[in-house]
Amino acid sequence: MKALGxxxxxxLILTALIDxxxxxxxxxxxxxxxxxxxxxxxxxxxxxxxxRLTGDGLIAKxxxxxxxxxxxxxxxxxxxxxxxxxxxxxxMAADAAVALARLKKFMPPGxxxxxxxxxxxx
Amino acid sequence: MTDTLESGYRSILRMLPRGYRAEHAxxxxxxxMDGARAGQQRPKPREVLSLATFALxxxxxxxxxxxxxxxxxxxxxxxxxxxxxxDFGLLMQYDAYGARIGFWFIPGLLQLAVIIAxxxxxxxxxxxxxxxxxxxxxxxxxxHWFFQWRRTVPGRGTAA
Numbered sequence: 491m492k493a494l495g496x497x498x499x500x501x502l503i504l505t506a507l508i509d510x511x512x513x514x515x516x517x518x519x520x521x522x523x524x525x526x527x528x529x530x531x532x533x534x535x536x537x538x539x540x541x542r543l544t545g546d547g548l549i550a551k552x553x554x555x556x557x558x559x560x561x562x563x564x565x566x567x568x569x570x571x572x573x574x575x576x577x578x579x580x581x582m583a584a585d586a587a588v589a590l591a592r593l594k595k596f597m598p599p600g601x602x603x604x605x606x607x608x609x610x611x612x
Numbered sequence: 613m614t615d616t617l618e619s620g621y622r623s624i625l626r627m628l629p630r631g632y633r634a635e636h637a638x639x640x641x642x643x644x645m646d647g648a649r650a651g652q653q654r655p656k657p658r659e660v661l662s663l664a665t666f667a668l669x670x671x672x673x674x675x676x677x678x679x680x681x682x683x684x685x686x687x688x689x690x691x692x693x694x695x696x697x698x699d700f701g702l703l704m705q706y707d708a709y710g711a712r713i714g715f716w717f718i719p720g721l722l723q724l725a726v727i728i729a730x731x732x733x734x735x736x737x738x739x740x741x742x743x744x745x746x747x748x749x750x751x752x753x754x755x756h757w758f759f760q761w762r763r764t765v766p767g768r769g770t771a772a
Contacts (some may be wrong), residue, residue: 514643533644533659534666537636543671561638599693 500539501582502529504548504567504575511552511566514540540565548574617648617768627667659733662675696723 497522506512506520518531524564543549548571567575614725625637671690720741731753 494731508719514639518643518647529734532662533647534664534669537640537644538666538669541632560642561634562642563639 496531497539499535500532500543501575501578503531503536503539503543504571507549507565507567508589511564512514513555513564515562543571547571550592556561616653617655618645620653621645624655624660624663627664629667629670632670693727696726699723 502521502524502612505524512520514536514594518536521529544551544565547568549565550568552566552612555562556563558569617640621641622637624639628637660672671693677711722741722745726745729741
């Protein structure tokens with residue numbers, strides 16, 4: 491199985507496509523929602539990732555819709571994409587678990603090392 | 613107002629390679645228009661930068677099997693483009709120190725023109741500009757040698 495690589499946008503785009511096929515701006519909005527506004531995909535990043543993911547067969551074109559004269563192209567996660575994303579998510583979870591376990595020993599007692607390090611509780 | 617913004621976006625989308633543009637420009641335009649703020653009239657600088665970087669990446673990437681002749685041509689073009697961009701960066705730094713005098717802007721302008729010609733798709737204008745730039749280099753080099761020769765030969769020119 492091909493490794494996903496370490497780029498966060500790619501990971502987030504795949505995650506955004508798990509529940510349903512989305513069009514380009516739909517992906518941008520979903521990634522913004524998943525990350526609480528932390529990641530705002532730029533057009534080049536988005537289409538660079540879509541191009542690569544389509545080429546690798548991890549996502550595929552789902553359908554084209556024309557709304558008010560504008561083309562919306564929907565992309566869907568493929569089975570291969572889901573498998574690669576699952577492998578990557580497991581790897582990240584394992585790495586994070588090691589980091590959190592070691593931080594518990596490092597931090598002074600009484601300070602919380604919560605599972606959510608994104609909000610800066612560490 | 614929307615038309616102004618749309619034509620602005622259409623013009624920056626022209627930076628993309630022709631084949632990619634034919635396939636994706638319309639859907640990308642939708643994404644850009646959807647992401648625009650109310651009352652926005654021009655593409656945001658960060659979008660222009662993002663698109664320019666993406667266009668460059670598409671042009672520099674040698675992907676997929678192609679006929680060898682075309683592949684060699686592509687590699688050569690990309691090498692020239694990479695050289696020009698690196699050289700352009702050096703040139704701009706050089707100028708920032710004020711080390712050049714007179715007509716300093718000519719190589720910069722030419723290189724910028726060649727880079728833009730590359731980004732917008734290698735065309736006759738890109739070729740013409742490349743030839744002009746090559747002419748400029750030859751012209752410059754000759755004079756450079758000429759002045760060095762004058763300095764190093766005793767009893768001639770400025771060395772005295």
